[in-house]
Amino acid sequence: FSAEPHRLLSAVLEGEVCLDEVPRGGTPRHGSAGRGRVRFAEDGALGDVELEERVRLASGGWHAEGARARFVTAEATALLQGDPSRPGSRAHLTGDGSEVWADEVRLDDRRGVLVALGDVQGSSRDLRLLRGGEGEPVRFACARFEGSDNGDVMELRRNARVWQGARLLLAETIRANRSERWMEAEGGVRLTAPGQDGTGEVLVVARTMRYDEANGIAVFEGAVRLSEPTAILTAATLEVRVGEGGELAGFEARHGVVVEDLREGRRLRGDTARYDADASTLVVEGSPATLVDPRGNVVSGSSLTWNRAGGTVAVAGGEGSPTETIYHPEEGG
Template sequence: MQLEMLGGPDAEMRRIQTWRLQGVLGEDGPIKAIFKHPVCVEDIPVAGSPRWASAQQGQLWFDHGAPAGFQMDKDVWLRSAGYTVTADSARFLSGEQRVIFGSDPEQRHRATVRTGDFQASAQRVEGLHADGIVRAEGEVQGVVKKGLLLGRGGTSSSEGPIRFACDHLEAQEKGRKAVLRGAARVWQGDRLLLADEITMSKGGDRLEASGSVRMTVVANQFNPDAPKGKEALVVAQSLVYDRSSGVIEIKGNVRYSDPLYLMSCSSLVAHLGENNRAETIDASGAVDIQDLAEGRHMQGEKAHYTTETHLLKMSGKPVRLLDSKNNLITGTSLTWDRAAGTVSVSGGEGAPTETIYHTGDMGEIH
């Protein structure tokens, strides 16, 4: 049998088909209608895209004879605006052009939203707004099947999909943009990004992270001399990554560490090559680099490192070089040639242009 309703606070037309219908009537007209085995719905909302749905049962409430609310339960399936949602329940909110999807914790059935390569599941999904935004909350987990996280060249086929988790999710543009809030985590292979909030666009082509940012990558992505298989950790307040340019910009009390080096600064910008490894790294703002193997500290205002030549240039007023024996040399510029094992320190106007200091097994410092 079929029930068709025209006009209403949330839908211009709602068509309900079912095999079984039960109703409760009152003095002012119908109070409640129950649909069973199964229920199919075609819905044209006042605003937004048409919706098609099915479930094992449904309930329609009336207020003074007019439809006031509708809910579907058990094996809910709904499609609209390029999204497909499965859930244990779906409540169509009167006058708000949105649907609340619920899960069944006892049966371990979670509400799940899918579109293209994007999929997310949660305890609760609120979706299909007139603006096409879908929200999820409660132990949100999901995947982007095709994408590359914090890399520039190649594909994700060898590392699997991008996975994510958070407390709250907002999916936009049919999943091409996802905003993760609350204990947000995104990972793929050996790369991991954590923050209070992460915005991921177009399968990882652009990432924005803010608040307690922590990034873990293979150490030789930033340091070609790092032992194979070892990790590097970056801690900061914000991170922006753009795959098209290969630029990772990290700001706010930046701390970098790997098995060979420690570095702190206010801002760090790395340019990735097609091999997904950093070609240049620029640091600024109270730059402090510690060579763990040699026990030396280098401090300045700015630093530029080229991975191909293993050459670091630092400037500042002053730059400081401190060795493992607490011998200190100051100047206005410093050049560290890692391949040759030498460090050159130069002074500015009115100061010696070069000071030579020999440290035995530490190499030569100029």
């Protein structure tokens, strides 16, 4: 108590402590703990509230557990932490099929979000990284996690990683929406996924990616590079069709397309390229589309069709665009 009569500055609460908070315009919260401390402002209004020992919080669609929590009423926030004196003690969140572990969690009523900081790790059973993987949760890790009150939208920042089975996505920032079933990434995007036959991996590198689960389409933009065991493709934009099992079923590349055949040492160039995994064919079109073999011989036309199973390339010329071959004979031949 203060020296002024009837003025309460703080109170210590022992035993099973329960707290209900209904912020103006925010999400109601419930908290419980083994002990607590309440501080009051000079005008007698409720100030900060601290909870310790077996702390449990509920806010929106999330439930959280930790070693201690602090409610800051002036900022409409709550901070939950693990016990730094106990190795492995961390804040733990659960919500509608999702789990998150972090060094600390902030609940922000004004923004309607929660923020997890410090070696964040988690999982979600309602997300998919490409198609397939039913029954297997998506797992993720990052330095900063931000989620909406209802748990539908989440954002991973700084060294973000998302993986499910053999599929792995890396980026500086990854966002996902569970109800609308999309995922997007930006900054140093790297996606690894199984190839069409399941025997090799496909790696796609780009500046940005957006994946819509409903139509199974992933769009990559910005210095795109697709690598697999026998070929490398570069382009400005790449639209990938994902099969039901999460494999690469086909793609269309646009703008400055270059394809390297690593087995034969050939290089194909064009404006666009379309790949059909079932037919094992890649069609490169351009004005013109060109093929250069290891000896420097050049074949050009309106389109090149590479039959990857047979290793042949068919050249076609459109109307008013005949095919052309520039042949360099071997020296001494």
